[in-house]
Amino acid sequence: MLVDGKWVENWQPVQAKDDKGGFVRQISGFRNWVTPDGSAGPSGKGGFAAETGRYHLYVALICPWASRTLIGRKLKGLEDVVSVTVVNPVLSEQGWRFGGFSGSDPDPVNGASFMHQIYTRADPHYSGRATVPVLWDKKRGTIVSNESAEILRMFNSGFGDLASGPDLYPQDLRGEIDALNDRIYPRLNNGVYRAGFATTQVAYEEAFAEVFAQLDELEERFTHGGPFLLGDRFTEADIRLFVTTVRFDAAYHGLFKCNLRRIADYPAISGWMARVLAISGVRDTVSINHIKHGYYSILALNPTGIVPVGPDMPGLDPVAVRLGGAA
Ligand SMILES: N[C@@H](CCC(=O)N[C@@H](CS)C(=O)NCC(=O)O)C(=O)O
Incomplete structure (x- = not known):
């Protein structure tokens, strides 16, 4: 610094x-x-x-x-x-x-x-x-x-x-967006970092529990509602959630030890994530290659610097191609 x-x-x-x-x-x-x-x-x-x-x-x-x-x-x-x-x-x-x-x-x-x-x-x-x-x-x-x-x-x-x-922070939804951000940021967006960078077992377990409680809550929400967090309108709350879920299986599940479940194990969250990825332009902002090389270069967490080959993320990361399988 x-x-x-x-x-x-x-x-x-x-x-x-x-x-x-x-x-x-x-x-x-x-x-x-x-x-x-x-x-x-x-x-x-x-x-x-x-x-x-x-x-x-x-x-x-x-x-x-x-x-x-x-x-x-x-x-x-x-x-x-x-x-x-x-x-x-x-x-x-x-x-x-x-x-x-x-x-x-x-x-x-x-x-x-x-x-x-x-x-x-x-x-x-x-x-x-x-x-x-x-x-x-x-x-x-x-x-x-x-x-x-x-x-x-x-x-x-x-x-x-x-x-x-689109207006990503519409006046009539601001209260709900702020409330969602205030809940999802500490428990999930920053929660995975609190788990990954914890230096005591108790701090790690506390963060871990909040990460999965928040994911369970979101799975419920998308099972009974949607298509986006606040219904039909895509807002900044979806953007803020997406940037964490799209990194989860590639980085947080392994490196940050958030390994109770993967996003792929949550069908409703996965469905929402696919809808976000289908919005024109969003996919262009995601590089699983950068994400994996970046997180796994944090030597304090991964001293050898070895970057994992998986997981296979269909449509995002061509692992199947690198492994000689079908695209
Ligand atoms: N509050 C900042 C946090 C940004 C942040 O922590 N960025 C990390 C990368 S994900 C960073 O640049 N870290 C470099 C460092 O800590 O030296 C924001 O949301 O804009």
């Missing part, structure tokens, strides 16, 4: 922990908002008006939080408005780096080698982890936001007429 703008050599992929050995996620440091007229948003400062070509999104395809924003960018028709760079999925000793892996690009905007250089460009005294996603302002040469939940909402409504597509 960065301490007063300097990269600390002893980088630990496992983040902070509480006194019970539980995983603690860092609070995002840049919290400005792009708005149609550049006025200030709910947090941070103003001066970030929606403009075509002004903003650049840095993402990792391994990262569920970054993937929220990639899906939002696709569904809101912002691909020609906000440019994007995908980092190398394999964590280096200096965190995320650019290029050197199929599907990851050099940094075309800042010419940086590592993601932490983007942070120090924005704030030479920055202290904290150099996380993705980052929404960068090319005009002012700074970070607008590094909080995915807020970038997703900016993409939904901050770009005014430059955006199109």
Whole structure:
């Protein structure tokens, strides 16, 4: 991580922990908002008006939080408005780096080698982890936001007429969306990380129980309702759930020891996930190859760095082809 703008050599992929050995996620440091007229948003400062070509999104395809924003960018028709760079999925000793892996690009905007250089460009005294996603302002040469939940909402409504597509956070559903997010994020989205990065048995088991209680609850919900979390309308709550379920069988089930069941063992959740994957553009944001190489490169959890070949995920990962079977 960065301490007063300097990269600390002893980088630990496992983040902070509480006194019970539980995983603690860092609070995002840049919290400005792009708005149609550049006025200030709910947090941070103003001066970030929606403009075509002004903003650049840095993402990792391994990262569920970054993937929220990639899906939002696709569904809101912002691909020609906000440019994007995908980092190398394999964590280096200096965190995320650019290029050197199929599907990851050099940094075309800042010419940086590592993601932490983007942070120090924005704030030479920055202290904290150099996380993705980052929404960068090319005009002012700074970070607008590094909080995915807020970038997703900016993409939904901050770009005014430059955006199109469905309203992902409709006024009349906001209460229900917020309530679902508040339940699913700690128990499942972050719950798998709390299980995977726990450093005591008790912290792991507590997280594990919540992950599967939440999945059981969702299975019930999709068995009796749907097609999406809030009925007929696809919303940001579906995006936020999807980015975790699509990684589950490939990474969290094995590496994070969330192995009571797979998503494939939940028929109603699997059916919902197939519906989300069928929405035009969503599948393009998913790379099981990046996901597996990224998670399994966390040496604190997988010292040999060996990347598993399976599971076979029909339509997502061509394991059958690699193993010489039918496509
Ligand atoms: N609150 C952030 C969390 C982002 C985050 O934790 N990203 C991870 C990847 S999934 C990261 O970049 N970690 C690098 C590190 O911790 O050094 C968000 O949702 O945008």
